[in-house]
Amino acid sequence: MTQIAAAARGFAKWITFACLSTCASSSLCLAAGLTVTVLDRGGHAVPEVVVTAAPTPEVRTAPAASHATATMDQHDLAFVPQVLVVSVGTSVEFPNNDTVSHQVYSFSPAKRFQLALYKGALHPPVTFDKPGLVVLGCNIHDQMVGYIYVTEAPFYGKTDAQGAAHLTNGPGDYVLTLWSPYISDPPATLTQTVHVGAAEGSSLKFQLTRDLHARPEPRPRRADWEY
């Protein structure tokens, strides 16, 4: 009996190895529902990484415009969350819950806008109608930088403290894309085509090959200091 168990364990190890080996190539088989774990060069979890899964171009259909809403808050002279991922068409509110006023702007091609000096929820939500990265700034506090990642992909998420993002996609072929302001790996290596099978509970580990620009670490900031 123990021999059978040992053989089964050996087989399982071999399967894992085969699967991980295939991960090195750009296409592999996975089961429906996908957990993507992002690790840095040293094997530590990387939080706050955007992960999107879009059906491969052959099966892609035009996505329906989203009427979703989302919130990009402002606390302690920082955008909270620092990285927000939304689908195209989402309206984002920018409440300022700081003790001081902010002037939010973006001049990114995906969305140019300015919110005049305000506190609280003075301004109506801003609709993000083009895919792409929107870099947010505050014209008074230069150290405040936030990101809205506007995606056409139907499935997306962000990695948690354990470096894991859970996507709810069904079976099929997907283009998986990773993005974070802290990742320095070339963008081409952050996109992979994956096949998700019918069984549930699949996971994919993504190991970065280059050092991060910096660790995502919240810094408490004082409203009356100069930065």
Add this chain to the structure above:
Amino acid sequence: MRRVCALALLSATFWSSVGLAQDRFNMVGEIDVRWVEASGPTSYLYGGLGLLRFDSEHQDLRLGYLMLAPQFRITDILSAHVVADAYDDHDRNFIDLSEAYLQARPFPTGSIRWSAKAGAFYMPVSLENRGPGWTDVYTITPSALNTWIGEEFRTIGTEFEARWLGANYGYLGDVALVAAVYGWNEPAGSLIADRGFGMTDRPSTLFGGLGMPPMEFYHQVDHNPGYYAGLTWRHHDILEVRALHYDNRANPSAMTSTATAWRTRFSTMGARLEPTAAWSFIVQYIDGNTTWGPNVYFDEQFQMNYRTAFALTSFEWQRERFTVRFDDFQTSQISGFYGPPSDVVGHAWTFGWMHDLGAGWRLAAEWIRATSRFPQRIEYDESSGLIESQVQLAVKYRFHWGV
């Protein structure tokens, strides 16, 4: 017609931003009252040659400062800033202005954000004085370098900044070029020639003076505008590097009935490293010279070189902040001798502790030990070489108010 349209557009932009601007008026104020124990010769603020703010005749209960910094947002991109200070050391005015300026910061529409200041304000040198009203956030007394910047320099003119915002290009940081043109600062250099470097949290005010008899620094003596130009690089919220070259372009032989001009030039560079939220490391140095008097005979013109550097380490843990700093300073007179040289060579250790009591209240304690050699002290029947020591315990209360 085009001009009328442009004017109408400008006016519409101006008034629409006035309408939307919130937080139009706000003010930060702080009062600092302290208990001082000091040993050493009379402070230069009271007519002596001591390098610290207080001395054995001027100690015990003292007003550290009273600071009021109102800010008024005229439009969304234009704001007016004033800083008023009181120090209670027999300056001409009990409360006086140390800064008063307008600042314009248009929204960036591309990778460069332009901004401008006009009025009277500190030049962007200090990496320590980042609190409201140019207060030191690490300990009570700034370094010898930044003490001097606060004592003799104020930009009375216009400063422009062009900042490259790196986040839009995948770089977590900025690079800024800054340049200013100013006047009314030709006496800058007279205090360092007289006393060398000092260590006080007593910057000069625009309409007052420092010392006894009071030395004043904000006069137009000749009509040569001065300039400075500098570079700031911020990397990942972790590192800030600043470099700046200053030249007041004064004619050293110019004088009026109230002031004389000093040609003062220096270069300064510094870096502040904050590898974690708790730790800060700062190093800064300055190197320059000043010249005074008509250049008839080279030997009679007063010329002095000066340099100072400091290294600071600060650690913040919960409500506590601990700071240690080492300052090294030196002035060396190279011509214009009429007695003992006006050279001061020394170094100082500063140990600071701050405790945040909450609700705007803070406690701060500091010990400075400055060792210096100053040949002119012999004329005051004092020893040339001295060790000065000063312990301060301050209670600070800061308030914010806005409508």
